[in-house]
Amino acid sequence: MIDENRSDPRFQELRALLQDLARVPTLDEALVRILQAGVGDEADCAGIYVLEEGGAGRLVAALGIDEAFRQQLLTFSPDSQRAAALRAAQRLSWDAASIGELRLPATGTGPLKALMADPVLVDGRPLGLVIFGSRSTDAFSPAARDYFGVLAALAAASMMRAAARRDLERREALFRSMYQKAPLPYQSLNAAGEILEVNEAWELLFGYRRDEVLGHNITEFLDESSLPTLMSEFPRFQERGYVNGPEFVIHPRQGSSRRITVTGRASYDDTGNFMRTHCLLTDVTEARRIDEEMRALLAEKQLILDNVMVGLAVFRHRRFVACNPYFESLLGYESGQLIGQSARIIHRSDEHFATRGQKIYAALSEGRNFTEEEAFVRKDGELIWLHVAGRASDPGQPAAEPSVWIFVDLSDRRHAEEEVRELNASLEARVIQRTAELEAAMHDMEAYSYSISHDLRAPLRAINGFAQLLQERLGERLDPEDAAMFERIIRNSRKMGDLIDDILEYSRLGRVAMLSSPVDLAALARGLAEELREAHPRTRVEFGDLPVIEGDPTMLRQVMENLISNAFKYSAPVATPVVRISGAQSVGERVVCVSDNGVGFDMQHAGRLFGVFQRLHPEQEFRG
The missing domain is CATH 1.10.287 (Helix Hairpins)
Known part of the structure; x- marks a missing residue:
């Protein structure tokens, strides 16, 4: 056993090796470091095999072995003693006599006289084999054997770490391929808020290339209004490990800013320290614009409902569900006092309430609008006349489903009608x-x-x-x-x-009753002109279209005679007198025009033209 006393040289060597292995980036380098720790006083060479499919072994690291010997050691077959040692998952050793059975060539500095193999085990399953060789017959003391066993365990740990790293890299590659092609923008930040990764959707949304943003802090792209949200949410994100829904405004390369929401999780290292975020962004710019327009529209509609000079009310089961301020004021109630109340409160009696209900439901159940003029009771007991119009949202259930009603105040109209009467x-x-x-x-x-x-x-x-x-x-x-x-x-x-x-x-004239009959103005005008030609033979008469109209024949003859005789009289002094008689259709009336090329009159006296006993020319010039 290795003495755990800190003064034991091998303990110090293992401690330094562990620290060294933590910094080694690849498995090959880690295995070489392990072999270097084993080759020394009692081992002249060493090698590490890994188990491949079929039970064969392949040399992946070697130390103290020349190239010719390395080539002999590179592989072993499944039926070799090295393979047997690996399958047994037990330590095997060979002395000078049995080494020959391995049929190993001599090293460049002499033949091996002692050989020891320790299996590399993970959960009892062999992954490889660590072999130490010596040219000394008395090598591999018990302490050395324990030390070599620890090195074999370190080799197993290094292989496990390498396998885990490869699996992580595979998973990260798969994850990277997934988020790169994801339809939603993806971004990853480190603890400082620097951008570690973005995908194609992110580039497309904000107009930046990936290489332009990696390493830059996310605050460089955020609107100032979003900085407080970032300062409060990002620490919580790192602590909790997830984020769901905070909203930010990001400035793209071109165009107007985009409003986005963030959903994601954090990843941590083996010791639980925060590493990076993995977040999907949802562009809610258009949704927020629509929300704002809807809020503005609803506010506008509410403004209209609150200020329209027409009463509006919604009923269900003949109870008030909603009503606008104008309706409440019409009936004399404060805001909200009618909500939940039965409509009976505004009717004159129970009979009035029941009778109207029958008429209303009969109309609404047929899908018709219901309209009437009715007197209702205000809160103060006074009657008020209202024009009522309503419709059910669902004719099949006119009572259960809401019905919308309009009430128009008829007080002014009723008062005006009374005044008119x-x-x-x-x-x-x-x-x-x-x-x-x-x-x-x-x-x-x-x-x-x-x-x-x-x-x-x-x-x-x-x-x-x-x-x-x-x-x-x-x-x-x-x-x-x-x-x-x-x-x-x-x-x-x-x-x-x-x-x-x-x-x-x-x-x-005022006492004679007017008689209406068809009068042919063309025939009348031609007859009058013929009569007047006897006294005015030089006058030429031109006739236009003249209609047949309804009127009093006697009065129409008098009017036409006056106009035509005046035209003959006042055109007589000219060299070639001409009288024109024509008609035209105007809007809602027939127009008859009698004109001449005579002396005319001053337009400032036109108002006197058709006055009784008025004259615009001296009698010495024109008689009559």
């Missing part, structure tokens, strides 16, 4: 009164008109008659000036008679 009643009485007064006034006017006509016509006839009698009696004795004076008396008395006739005709 009162005003109509008042207007009706006033119309009756005014009609009676108008009939009396018209009767008085008719009597007055006939009185004026009778009273004025008698002196006019006397003046006109005596003037004509004197004119005939005096005859040629009248000088020209006196004759002209008689002519003026006679002419003005006739004109006065015409005015009296016009006044009487105008007064009759």
Whole structure:
């Protein structure tokens, strides 16, 4: 046994060897170091075999053996003594007499006289064989044999560590191939936050190449708003070993920033120290944008619901599920007071509540909207008239499923209707009164008109008659000036008679009932033009399209005669008088146009054109 006293040289050698093996990167180097620790005072050469498939052995490390001897030792067959020693998993030794049976050649410095083989075991299963040889017959003391056994155990541990490293490398390669082709971005950070690895999806999302980011700290790519989250989450991640869902904003090479969530686990070394993260990133930029738009939309809708001047309510089983502030104010309730209450609270009586329920469910169960105008009870007991419209979300279950209702305040309309009814009643009485007064006034006017006509016509006839009698009696004795004076008396008395006739005709217009029948304006205009041509033969008349219309024939003839005769009269002084009569269809009306190329009139006096007994030209120029 090796003395565990720290003063034992071999203990110190083993301690240094263990420290050395921890730093050796490859299995071959570790096995050479183990052989170097064994070759010395009692061993002149050493070698290590590993077991291959079929039971054969292959030399993987050797020390103190020349090349010719190495070639002989490189392999052994399954039926050799070395193979038997390996299968037995026991220490074997050969003295000088039995070494010859191994048929080993002599070393360059002489023949071997002692040989010892220790199996390399892992969980009782042989992995290889460590052989020490000596040219001395009295080599391999008990202490040396124990020491060589420890070296064989170290070789086994080195092989196990190498196998574990190869398995880890294989797994890491498999894992690397998986995350490199993963559809989600992958990144790995060390304890300092430096980027150790990213995959193709990460490069595609953020626009950086892998070699541009490896070794850089993740904070170089984070938005400032995400730094506090990183500072709080990353230590917890290292401590707990996993992370699920923290959100960060990362700036890509180009374009707008991306919002991502992180899910992953941490890996640790054999001693439990944190090594690195393995995280998948989920791009939630678009999802957050949609969330923000939805929140804005919901806020906008809520703003509308809160401020719309229409009552809104949702019922289930005829109980209030929701209602907007305007509906609560209509019924005089505070915010939230109606929620959960039965709709009976706003009805006038139990009978009213039951009767309306039957009508409502009959309509809703058929998939129809229900509308009505109804008086409801406010919290203060006053009645309020509302227009109600509602629809069930599921006609098959109109009571169980929510139904949405709209309530419009009819108070102003009802008040206006009442005012209109009162005003109509008042207007009706006033119309009756005014009609009676108008009939009396018209009767008085008719009597007055006939009185004026009778009273004025008698002196006019006397003046006109005596003037004509004197004119005939005096005859040629009248000088020209006196004759002209008689002519003026006679002419003005006739004109006065015409005015009296016009006044009487105008007064009759309001009393004559209008008769409606088809009137051919084209035929009417042509007939009037032919009559007027007798007095104005030089006037050329042009006719356009004139319609057949419904109207009073007498009044229409009077209007057309006035317009056409004026056109003939006021165009007569020009060299070539022309009168145009045409018609046109306008929006909702027929337009008749009578124009001429006569003297015209000043447009600033157009308002007087159709006034009663108005004239825009002196009588000396145009009679009538």
